Amino acid sequence: MTSLLxxxxxxxxxxxxxxxxxxFILLRLAPGGPFDSERKxxxxxxxxxxxxxxxxxxxxEQYIRYLAGLARGDxxxxxxxxxxxxxxxxxxTLPTSALLGILAVLFAVSVSFSLGLFAAxxxxxxxxxxxxxxxxxxxxxxxxxxxxxxxxxxxxxLGWLQAGRWDDWSSVILPMVTLGAAPxxxxxxxxxxxxxxxxxEDFVRTARAxxxxxxxxxxxxxxxxxxxxxxxxxxxxxAALLTGSFVVEYVFAIPGMGRFFITAVTDRDxxxxxxxxxxxxxxxxxxxxxxxxxxxxxxxxxxxE
Amino acid sequence: xxxxxxxxxxxxNRLLPISALFLLIxxxxxxxxxxxxxxxxSGLEAARLLEPPSATxxxxxxxxxxxxxxxxxxxxxxxLTVGLGTAAIALIIGTTxxxxxxxxxxxxxxxxxxxxxxxxxxPDMLIFILLSLVFGRNIGGLLIALGxxxxxxxxxxxRGQVLQAKEFLFVESAYALxxxxxxxxxxxxxxxxxxxxxxxxxFSIPSAMLAESTLSFIGIGINDxxxxxxxxxxxxxxxxxxxxxxxxxxxxxxxxxxFFTILSLNILGNRLRDIFDPRQR
Numbered sequence: 218m219t220s221l222l223x224x225x226x227x228x229x230x231x232x233x234x235x236x237x238x239x240x241f242i243l244l245r246l247a248p249g250g251p252f253d254s255e256r257k258x259x260x261x262x263x264x265x266x267x268x269x270x271x272x273x274x275x276x277x278e279q280y281i282r283y284l285a286g287l288a289r290g291d292x293x294x295x296x297x298x299x300x301x302x303x304x305x306x307x308x309x310t311l312p313t314s315a316l317l318g319i320l321a322v323l324f325a326v327s328v329s330f331s332l333g334l335f336a337a338x339x340x341x342x343x344x345x346x347x348x349x350x351x352x353x354x355x356x357x358x359x360x361x362x363x364x365x366x367x368x369x370x371x372x373x374x375l376g377w378l379q380a381g382r383w384d385d386w387s388s389v390i391l392p393m394v395t396l397g398a399a400p401x402x403x404x405x406x407x408x409x410x411x412x413x414x415x416x417x418e419d420f421v422r423t424a425r426a427x428x429x430x431x432x433x434x435x436x437x438x439x440x441x442x443x444x445x446x447x448x449x450x451x452x453x454x455x456a457a458l459l460t461g462s463f464v465v466e467y468v469f470a471i472p473g474m475g476r477f478f479i480t481a482v483t484d485r486d487x488x489x490x491x492x493x494x495x496x497x498x499x500x501x502x503x504x505x506x507x508x509x510x511x512x513x514x515x516x517x518x519x520x521x522e
Numbered sequence: 523x524x525x526x527x528x529x530x531x532x533x534x535n536r537l538l539p540i541s542a543l544f545l546l547i548x549x550x551x552x553x554x555x556x557x558x559x560x561x562x563x564s565g566l567e568a569a570r571l572l573e574p575p576s577a578t579x580x581x582x583x584x585x586x587x588x589x590x591x592x593x594x595x596x597x598x599x600x601x602l603t604v605g606l607g608t609a610a611i612a613l614i615i616g617t618t619x620x621x622x623x624x625x626x627x628x629x630x631x632x633x634x635x636x637x638x639x640x641x642x643x644x645p646d647m648l649i650f651i652l653l654s655l656v657f658g659r660n661i662g663g664l665l666i667a668l669g670x671x672x673x674x675x676x677x678x679x680x681r682g683q684v685l686q687a688k689e690f691l692f693v694e695s696a697y698a699l700x701x702x703x704x705x706x707x708x709x710x711x712x713x714x715x716x717x718x719x720x721x722x723x724x725f726s727i728p729s730a731m732l733a734e735s736t737l738s739f740i741g742i743g744i745n746d747x748x749x750x751x752x753x754x755x756x757x758x759x760x761x762x763x764x765x766x767x768x769x770x771x772x773x774x775x776x777x778x779x780x781f782f783t784i785l786s787l788n789i790l791g792n793r794l795r796d797i798f799d800p801r802q803r
Contacts, residue, residue, distance in 0.1 A: 235640060240652060247655040353792065357785035359732055361739045361756075362777045365763050373767055452643070460647035467740045468763075482651055482742050490652070497648060505643070 225509060229502035236498045237287060237491070241280055244487045252296075270294060283491075292492035297484045303492035306477060311496065313383070314466065314473035317392055318458055324397035325404055325454075332401070333408030337435055340413055348405065355402025360461050364395040364468035383471050396465045400454050407450065411443035418442070444515045448508050455504040459497050538793050541786035548783055552598035561589035563596050563753055572769045582771045584761055594775055597755040600744065601731050601783065604664060604754075608730035609723050611669030616676025617719060621711075623677065624684025625703070635681065641674045650733055651742065659744060661751050668730050675722055683715040717798030724791035728784040735759070735780050755780045 252258060252266050267273045271282060286293055292303035301309075336348045371391060372380040382388045415421065416439050424438045463475025470476075474493055481489035556563075561579075566586050573583045581590035623634040641649065650671045657663030687693055693710050701709075737743030738756030755776045762773025 232640065232643070236644065243652050243656055248658070353788055354785065357728070357788050358781055359736060359739075359784070361736060361763075362759065362781060365759070365766060365773060365777065369766055369770060369773075456643070456645040460645040463647075464736055464740060479740050479742060482655065485655070490655075494648060494652065497645065501643060501645075 221509075222506075225506050229506065232502055233495065233498055234284075237284065237495060238280075240491050240494050241283060244490065245276060247485070247487075270296065287495070292495070293488040295481075295486055295489050297481070297486040297489065303488050306489065307474060307492055307496055310472060310474040310477050313471060314462055314475055317389070317396060317465070317471065317473060318455075318462055320389060320393040321396035321400070321458055321462075322455070324393050325400035328397070328401040329404035329408055332405035333412060334435060334440070336405065336409040337412035337416070337439070338431065340409075345409070349409070352402040352406040356399055358398070360395050360399060361464050361468055363398055364391070364465060367391045367395060368468070380469060383469075392465050392469045392471060395468070396458060396461050399461070400458060403454070404447065404450075407446055408443060411446045412439050415439040415442045441515065445512070448511055448515060451508050452501065452505045456497075456501055459500060535793060537789055541789040544782060544786045545790070548598055548779075549602060551595055552602050555595040555598075556592060559589070559592045559595065561592045563592055564588060572765060572772065574769075574771050581775045582769075584758075584772050585765055585769075590758075590772065590775055593753050593758055594755070594779055596751075596753045597758050597776060598779065598783075600661065600751060600754045601735065601780070603661065604668065604734045605727040605731040605787075607665045608668040608672055609726045611665060612672035612676055612726055613719070613723055615669065616673035617680045617715075619673065620677035620680025620682075621684055621707070624681040624688075625707070631681070638674045638677050641671070642678070646671050646729075647733060647736065651737065654737065654742070659742070661744060664734060664744060668733060671733070672726050672730060675726065676719065679718050679722055680715055683718060684711055687711045687714055721791060721795045721798055724787065724794050728787040728791070731780070731787075732784060739763075 252263055258266075264273070271279055274282075283293065290304065292307065295301060295303050295306060298306060332348055336345045339345050368380040368391065371377050378387055378391055380388075380391060412435060416435070418439075420442075421434055421438055424434050429438070460475075462473065463478050465471070466473040466475040467479055474496065477489065478493040480486075481493065566588060567583065570579070570583050572585055573579055575582045579589050579591065581594060584590055584593065619634065619638075623631045623638075626634075650667055653667035653670055654663060657666045687710060690710070693706060696706050696710060734743055735754060735756030738754040739760045741760065743756055744751065744754045758776035759773055759780065762769075762771075762776060765772050
């Protein structure tokens with residue numbers, strides 16, 4: 218187990234390095250620089266700015282400087298926000314995005330488990346078919362449209378909640394639903410088909426033969442054996458949530474990391490773009506590691522390997 | 523990564539003809555619609571700002587007094603070009619790559635698939651945004667960036683099918699009988715991968731459309747408000763979003779266009795998967 222963990226950690230570091238290198242190269246290839254503004258700056262000022270950010274050095278030297286900074290946890294200066302470094306900006310905004318992300322995961326998991334269990338219990342009935350169709354609707358509705366729709370109905374027409382604020386618990390609801398809806402739709406359909414597959418297994422027949430009620434068969438015997446496919450998609454799903462969050466943060470004007478990322482792309486604030494990319498990658502690597510560990514917990518056969 | 527729902531939803535199947543019809547209408551409207559309209563994509567009418575739908579402007583006008591219908595029609599051209607173009611690029615790159623990896627096997631396969639894994643593990647939108655910085659925010663750059671994101675799915679499927687096909691007894695016997703690689707590839711492997719590839723193709727069209735409209739919505743996608751190629755559905759939703767409180771029609775039409783097109787393609791994809799891959803049922 219420890220050796221597996223170590224192997225995974227080394228693998229994660231390699232992935233991070235590969236992403237850092239690729240992003241570095243990509244952003245050097247991108248046309249247009251951070252200091253191209255509408256107002257043309259005099260060449261002396263541009264030279265000074267480039268000297269300040271070491272942009273006049275050979276690219277290889279810049280790359281080594283960046284990696285050395287990374288090793289110290291320093292993501293470099295932001296080109297746009299002169300008073301704060303990238304590390305500071307991320308430290309300020311990550312908690313907001315993390316809160317939104319965790320709430321959306323909780324929302325998606327609770328909705329999908331209820332829906333999935335419900336659909337599996339009433340399988341092949343009208344309820345089941347309806348829930349499947351709702352799932353297809355859910356994955357076809359882009360989150361920016363869902364967000365706008367929720368703001369229009371719940372906030373503007375009904376006046377139940379306010380949109381565009383981020384100060385109390387009620388301002389979290391609409392963004393959470395917007396971000397969690399597609400994963401909820403996807404997970405519930407996956408859980409349903411996985412549950413129905415488990416219900417054909419021998420141990421389910423045994424449980425039924427011993428007189429277990431249908432609810433108990435589904436919730437206790439089938440559910441645990443249906444968790445593996447769910448776990449497998451958790452990694453990609455968290456990736457989808459991460460990038461979904463910058464759309465949702467944009468729609469609801471939430472001061473999170475995603476919104477800063479979008480502004481950074483518009484401003485060509487390369488260090489900030491790289492910083493956020495690396496944070497996303499770290500979260501993904503961490504999530505995949507957690508999923509690997511959970512596999513062993515859910516299925517003892519995997520632990521033995 | 524895409525989120526796909528496998529379903530044998532009879533409701534979905536019942537909606538299949540409607541979906542197909544809807545897609546047909548969208549495609550023909552995108553192709554011939556702009557010719558039939560008397561308005562132009564950037565023709566301003568200062569006296570008719572934000573008008574609700576009427577007999578002269580079927581979808582109303584936007585904040586600059588432009589006819590919304592013609593803009594939605596041009597948006598359909600952009601969305602369909604992006605969806606189909608990306609799918610075609612990804613199909614060619616991904617399938618070739620996957621076939622080579624699967625056929626070469628061994629270290630070649632291993633090294634080639636590590637690259638695929640790296641692409642696959644990262645969020646599509648993230649790679650896409652980084653690539654679009656390099657290739658520019660125009661339709662050509664967008665197609666390249668999206669194609670480079672979507673090819674990995676094809677690569678995985680093509681490789682998997684080749685590896686599977688190598689195990690088939692009839693392929694082994696073809697080898698034993700001295701069939702050339704080319705013959706085995708074209709006669710035995712390709713027919714087997716057509717189904718799964720077609721399913722992947724169908725799903726990659728809506729996901730490319732979704733990615734493009736999302737980027738355009740947040741203002742970092744196609745970005746030229748005055749050219750016809752800049753009028754993406756995502757940009758139109760963004761325009762409407764700002765006027766949503768008082769003029770919901772400006773957002774309603776392009777948003778409905780995106781949603782129903784993606785939904786129809788997903789229903790179509792689900793049906794194709796049910797046909798080609800009965801195990802998924």
